[in-house]
Amino acid sequence: MANATVRAPVIILVRPQLGENIGMAARAMANFGLDQLRLVAPRDGWDVDGIVYQAAIDSAVGSNAIVRAARLYDTLEAASADLSCLFATTARLRDQSKPILSPSAMAAEIATRESAGQGCGVFFGPERTGLTNDEIALASLLVTYPVDPQQPSLNLAQSVSLAAYEIRKARLGEMPARTLEHVTPPASREMVFSFFEWLDEELAQANYFIPAGKRPVMSRNLRNIFHRMELTEADIRTLRGMMQALARGRRNRPGKGLSV
Amino acid sequence: MANATVRAPVIILVRPQLGENIGMAARAMANFGLDQLRLVAPRDGWDVDGIVYQAAIDSAVGSNAIVRAARLYDTLEAASADLSCLFATTARLRDQSKPILSPSAMAAEIATRESAGQGCGVFFGPERTGLTNDEIALASLLVTYPVDPQQPSLNLAQSVSLAAYEIRKARLGEMPARTLEHVTPPASREMVFSFFEWLDEELAQANYFIPAGKRPVMSRNLRNIFHRMELTEADIRTLRGMMQALARGRRNRPGKGLSV
Numbered sequence: 001m002a003n004a005t006v007r008a009p010v011i012i013l014v015r016p017q018l019g020e021n022i023g024m025a026a027r028a029m030a031n032f033g034l035d036q037l038r039l040v041a042p043r044d045g046w047d048v049d050g051i052v053y054q055a056a057i058d059s060a061v062g063s064n065a066i067v068r069a070a071r072l073y074d075t076l077e078a079a080s081a082d083l084s085c086l087f088a089t090t091a092r093l094r095d096q097s098k099p100i101l102s103p104s105a106m107a108a109e110i111a112t113r114e115s116a117g118q119g120c121g122v123f124f125g126p127e128r129t130g131l132t133n134d135e136i137a138l139a140s141l142l143v144t145y146p147v148d149p150q151q152p153s154l155n156l157a158q159s160v161s162l163a164a165y166e167i168r169k170a171r172l173g174e175m176p177a178r179t180l181e182h183v184t185p186p187a188s189r190e191m192v193f194s195f196f197e198w199l200d201e202e203l204a205q206a207n208y209f210i211p212a213g214k215r216p217v218m219s220r221n222l223r224n225i226f227h228r229m230e231l232t233e234a235d236i237r238t239l240r241g242m243m244q245a246l247a248r249g250r251r252n253r254p255g256k257g258l259s260v
Numbered sequence: 261m262a263n264a265t266v267r268a269p270v271i272i273l274v275r276p277q278l279g280e281n282i283g284m285a286a287r288a289m290a291n292f293g294l295d296q297l298r299l300v301a302p303r304d305g306w307d308v309d310g311i312v313y314q315a316a317i318d319s320a321v322g323s324n325a326i327v328r329a330a331r332l333y334d335t336l337e338a339a340s341a342d343l344s345c346l347f348a349t350t351a352r353l354r355d356q357s358k359p360i361l362s363p364s365a366m367a368a369e370i371a372t373r374e375s376a377g378q379g380c381g382v383f384f385g386p387e388r389t390g391l392t393n394d395e396i397a398l399a400s401l402l403v404t405y406p407v408d409p410q411q412p413s414l415n416l417a418q419s420v421s422l423a424a425y426e427i428r429k430a431r432l433g434e435m436p437a438r439t440l441e442h443v444t445p446p447a448s449r450e451m452v453f454s455f456f457e458w459l460d461e462e463l464a465q466a467n468y469f470i471p472a473g474k475r476p477v478m479s480r481n482l483r484n485i486f487h488r489m490e491l492t493e494a495d496i497r498t499l500r501g502m503m504q505a506l507a508r509g510r511r512n513r514p515g516k517g518l519s520v
Contacts, residue, residue: 028418063411146428151290151323156422158288161414165422168406198270 007035009110009167011160012079012123014135017043019052021127023059023067024157030063032164033171037070038079043126071092074134076123078150083119085110086138090131091152098142103162106143107170122163127156187233195236196223202247267295269370269427271420272339272383274395277303279312281387283319283327284417285454290323292424293431297330298339303386306332336395343379345370348391348399349419351412358402363422366403367430382423387416447493455496456483462507 011029011237016022016039026037044052057064080086087106101109110120122143125131136142143155145162154162187195200219209215229235270290276299283454286297304312317324333339345368361369370380382403385391396402405414405422429483432456447455460479469475489495 024415024418027411027415031405031407031414031418033408062413145291146432147291148293148428154291155284155287155417155421156421157415158284158291158418161418161421162425165405165435168408172406189303 003004007033008114009034009120009122010036010038010080010083011164012038012040012076012121013042013156013160014040014076014079014123014131015043016124016156017054017127018156018214019044021058021156022052022070023064025057025124025160026056026060026066026070027063028157029066029160029164030060031161032168034164034167035066035069037066038073038121039070040073040076040079040123042072076138080121080123080138083121085113085118085120085141086139087120087122087141087143088136089122089124089129089143089145089163090136091144091147091154091218100142102244103143103166106141106163107166109141110167111170124156124159128153151239154240187231187236191233191236192226192231195240196226197230199243202243211242267293268374269294269380269382270296270298270343271424272298272300272336272381273416273420274300274336274383274391274415275303275386276337276384277387278416279315280319281416282330283316283321283324285384285420286316286320286326286330287323287365288417288421289326289424290320291421292428294427295326297326297495298333298381299330300333300336300339300383302332333468336398340381340383340398343381343399345373345378345380346399347380347382347401347403348396349382349384349405349423350396351390351404351407351414358399358471360402360404361461363403363405363426364430366401366423367426369401370427371430384419388413447491447496451490451493451496452486455500456486459503460501462503466507500520510512 011025011034013022013025016025019042022042029035029037039046042052044050046053053067056067060067071079081242087101087110091180106122110122112157123131123135123139125135143163145159145222196219199222203209203222209218226239231239264490271285271294273282273285276285279302280479282299282302282510289295289297299306302312304310313327320327331339347361347370371380373380383391383395383399385395403423406418407414417473456479459482463469464475469478491499
C-alpha cells in the first residue's frame with residue numbers, strides 16, 4: 001500500500017447505512033488528497049444498479065471516481081488483510097486496553113508508518129450504532145475526536161472529513177499560520193512616512209491640530225492607526241487620493257478651511 | 261457576545277441553499293460545543309412550515325434546538341453588526357489584501373479575541389457559488405483549508421465542522437496525543453519480570469532453548485516482544501493462564517516435553 005501512486009491511507013467504512021454518507025465521505029477524501037475507499041457489507045447492498053450506489057455517486061459530486069473504485073468486502077478482517085496498521089475511530093470510550101490517539105496524533109503516526117513502508121487503514125463504524133467491540137479489537141490503535149459530551153455523535157462523512165484533514169495537515173506540514181496575499185507589495189516605510197508628512201501638512205492647513213500643543217499627540221494617534229493597517233503601496237495611493245479629494249473639496253467650498 | 265453562557269463564536273451561513281446542509285452544520289456545531297447560528301437570506305426561504313426548515317430540523321438530529329434558535333437576517337452586514345471580528349472562509353484565493361489564516365490559526369485568533377471580550381463570527385458562503393467579493397470585503401481575516409487543488413470544493417456542513425473542530429481544539433488545548441485507557445493498571449515491572457522468570461523455566465522444561473547456547477538470545481527476543489506490548493496486570497494473568505494451559509496439555513500428552 002505504500003507505493004507513491006497510492007493516495008493512502010485506506011479509508012474503510014464498516015457496514016455503512018446510507019449511500020449519501022458513502023458519497024460525501026468520498027468527496028471529503030478527495031478534498032484532502034485520499035482516494036482508497038473500502039466498504040464492508042453496506043447495510044442495503046452495493047448493487048451498481050441500486051439506489052444506494054446511485055445515491056453515493058450523486059453525493060460524491062466531482063469525486064465519484066472514488067466511489068466507482070471502492071472495493072467491497074464481507075468482513076473487516078478481509079478489508080484489512082493487506083494492511084499492517086489499523087486505526088478505529090470511536091466516540092465512546094471502550095474497555096479495551098489500547099492507546100487512544102487524537103486525530104492529529106493519528107495523522108502523525110500514519111505519516112511515520114507510511115514512511116517506513118507500512119500500509120495503514122482507518123475504519124469508521126456505521127451511522128448510529130458504531131463499531132462493535134469485536135471490530136474495535138481488530139484495531140492497533142483507537143482514535144477519538146474532542147467532541148462535546150452533550151452531542152458526541154459525529155456524522156459519518158464529517159468524521160471521515162476530519163480524519164482526512166488531519167492526515168493532509170501532517171503530510172503537508174502545518175500551513176503558515178498567517179500569510180498575506182498582497183495584490184501589490186507592502187508599502188516601504190519610506191512611502192508610509194512620506195504619506196504621513198503630506199497628511200500632517202494638509203491637516204495643519206485644515207486647522208485640525210487644535211490646540212496646537214496637542215499636535216504631537218494627535219499626529220501620533222493617526223500614525224498608529226495607519227501603521228496597524230499594514231498598508232500596501234496601492235492602499236497608500238488610494239488613501240492619499242481620497243484625502244486629496246476631501247481637501248480639494250474643502251478648498252473649493254465657501255467655508256474653506258473649517259468645514260471638513 | 262462574549263459572556264460565559266454564549267457558546268461563541270457565531271457561525272453565519274450566507275445564502276445557504278439546502279436545508280440539509282443547514283441542519284448538518286448545526287449538528288457539527290453541537291459536536292464541538294458551539295450553538296450560535298445565523299442565517300443570511302436562505303435561497304429557498306426560511307418558513308417554519310416550509311420544507312427547507314423541516315429538512316434542516318431533520319438533518320440536525322439531536323441538535324435541532326440550534327436550528328430552531330437560528331437568527332435570520334437579510335444581509336451579512338445585519339448579521340454581523342454586533343460582532344467586532346469577522347472571518348470569511350474561502351477555498352479560492354482572492355485578490356484582497358487581507359491576512360489568510362489556516363483553520364487552526366483562526367481558532368487561536370478567536371480564542372485570543374474572545375478572552376479580550378470581542379465578539380467573533382465565522383461566515384461561510386453558499387454551496388457551489390461561494391461568497392461574493394463584496395461579502396469577503398466585510399471580513400477582517402480570511403480562512404482557507406489545506407485542500408487538494410484537484411478537489412477544493414468542501415461540503416458546506418463539513419466546512420463548518422472543520423472550523424468548529426479547530427475552535428474546540430484551541431479552547432480545550434490539544435488533547436494528549438496518546439492516552440492509555442487501561443481496564444486494569446499497567447503491570448509493574450516486578451510482575452512482568454516474575455512472569456518472564458516463570459516463562460523461561462517453563463520453556464526450558466519444554467526444550468524450547470535449543471541449542472542451549474542460544475538461550476540468552478532467544479529469551480531476550482521473547483522479552484522484547486512482551487515489553488513492547490505495554491502489558492497490564494490483567495494481560496499478564498491472561499497470558500500466564502494461556503501458557504499454563506498449553507504446558508499442562510503438553511504434560512498430559514504422550515509426546516510430553518517435545519510437541520509444544
